[in-house]
Amino acid sequence: MTHTLPDLPYSYDALEPFISRQIMELHHKKHHQTYVNSLNAAEAAYAKASSPKERIALQAALKFNGGGHINHSLFWKNLAPAASEGKGNGGALKDGPFKTALLEAFGSLDAFKKEFNTTTAGIQGSGWGWLGLNPQTKKLEIATTSNQDPLLTLVPIIGVDVWEHAYYLQYLNVKADYLSAIWSVINFDEAEARYNAALGGVDPATKL
Template identity: 70%
Template sequence: MLGLARSVARAQPRLASTFAVQSSSVHTLPKLDYAYDALEPHISGEIMNLHHTKHHQTYVNGLNAAEEAYAKAETPKDRIKLQAALKFNGGGHINHSLFWKNLAPTSQGGGNLSDGPLKAAIERDFGSFEKLKEQMNATTAAIQGSGWGWLGFNQATKKLEIVTTANQDPLLSHVPIIGIDIWEHAFYLQYKNVKPDYLKAIWNVVNFKEAEKRLVEATK
């Protein structure tokens, strides 16, 4: 788990300090900055409640249990057996902690991409915001099974790029700027099996101010 924490520190600077503190203590479910129904009609309050209090809480519980077992493991073989649980639950906790910050009600600026470094970078690397949405929605919708679609900053090329991760794998190759959860629990109660409708709707509540902060920090 410590290796995962170091990788997160490199790829996700805003989360690194929090994760470093938590890695030696008990992980807890982060509070949301808005009410569960604040993202309606784009994401229902029922989905947000279940997603946060049930699914994310399950990853937190699983991560705490896996880390406790890892600390008690007496042999390398026992510790190796725990790697899958640490990766899955640790990734679930990392990804969802980023995801909640990634969203904002329209009354708090959600969905509003204003002029600034993020908009300029999107237009530079994709041509327009509309082209970014089209490409990212298509790439994310094509994920087979469960996973995440990401707008990430490649620190080698200094460009924004669209990438995906499977299951709850955290994004380590890029700095995450915007992440979209494509697990069914993120949309099925409202959008059923029509993933494109969910992907189209979520842009109305993306917290572009938070995304821009991540980009600015990544480019320092």
């Protein structure tokens, strides 16, 4: 199959002032597009490979660019224009099964954000912070992955990109400020939909 760059479900400036238009355009049009192009090239080369050695040599490119495509496709839907700015539903956690599960796991929304941000800020180099559902225990857990590795041990509910290209143009080297600001544009409605689907055994990453 040929992979394509997904459209954003909002305009490039819709997440301002929390994430700038410039960041969103570069992140989507340049960075994600590069992962898509490189994944298609790696898969085409894999299909033409004539030996196990050639196929093994392509594994790193498939993992990195495939993960980049999966993670970013999930990330765009994780975001929404901020309710605090009167633009949308971003940052608004409504009553429902997901909120109940989140509070059971972490005690409060603020406690969850603090633990998530502390864990994610501790990533050395580039990577992703995740809230995921443990498919065995059906409990919400915080996890991180390095580089563009997709989340495999949990079903992804919320993912936050902490590569520098996701925030540097606006927040410079202060990753903590970016992590604090992004909760104003997190789409908790999407998180609840993923949570409900995950309870039924559906992983959103398999639907991309």
